[in-house]
Amino acid sequence: LTAAAVAQSGGMLYLTGTKNLTSPTQGLAWRSMELDKLGDGIAARALAQGHPDLVVIELLPRAGTRFDPERGYLWWHIVGALALRGVPVLDVSVATIKKFAAGRGNAPKSAMIEATVRRLPQFETGGDDNLCDAVWACAIGMDMLGHPLVELPKTHRDALAKLVLPDGIRR
Numbered sequence: 001l002t003a004a005a006v007a008q009s010g011g012m013l014y015l016t017g018t019k020n021l022t023s024p025t026q027g028l029a030w031r032s033m034e035l036d037k038l039g040d041g042i043a044a045r046a047l048a049q050g051h052p053d054l055v056v057i058e059l060l061p062r063a064g065t066r067f068d069p070e071r072g073y074l075w076w077h078i079v080g081a082l083a084l085r086g087v088p089v090l091d092v093s094v095a096t097i098k099k100f101a102a103g104r105g106n107a108p109k110s111a112m113i114e115a116t117v118r119r120l121p122q123f124e125t126g127g128d129d130n131l132c133d134a135v136w137a138c139a140i141g142m143d144m145l146g147h148p149l150v151e152l153p154k155t156h157r158d159a160l161a162k163l164v165l166p167d168g169i170r171r
Helices: 028-046 069-084 094-102 109-119 129-144 154-160
Strands: 004-007 013-016 055-058 089-092
Touching (some): 094 109, 094 129, 094 154, 109 129
16 A cells, blocks of 8 residues: 556556555554545546546455455545546456566566566656556556557467456447
């Protein structure tokens, strides 16, 4: 929760977060308000350049996967804030993002950074893996809308085969 990233097709990148959100030493009221502020800020960044045609967000881990409740609350807060504004949201697994970017679903951070530098140099990430992940989520969204940001090998593009656009959105 200290490194949430937003990327937009025009090259804008934003990294935000709040330290100590998961620390039990912070009071519940403080943590709740900080989560709301963080969620509102992330949604506002997604809307900064106008109403997006699509927002791609990393899939919330499902049952059997370790995740903290704060992350789940923040995820739903962001999705809800966007849905209330009529923004279609597509959730995509981390493995799909990695396969699209680097050709394999278990690619390490270094491979994601390298793929961003090599294939999408218009995004200046400074080597931050969180920003790189956001860049590739953006690239998936643009590709799904029929405006690919980069040509990729078939093995990479196969990552998109099972993705389904939200209702009302066409390629």
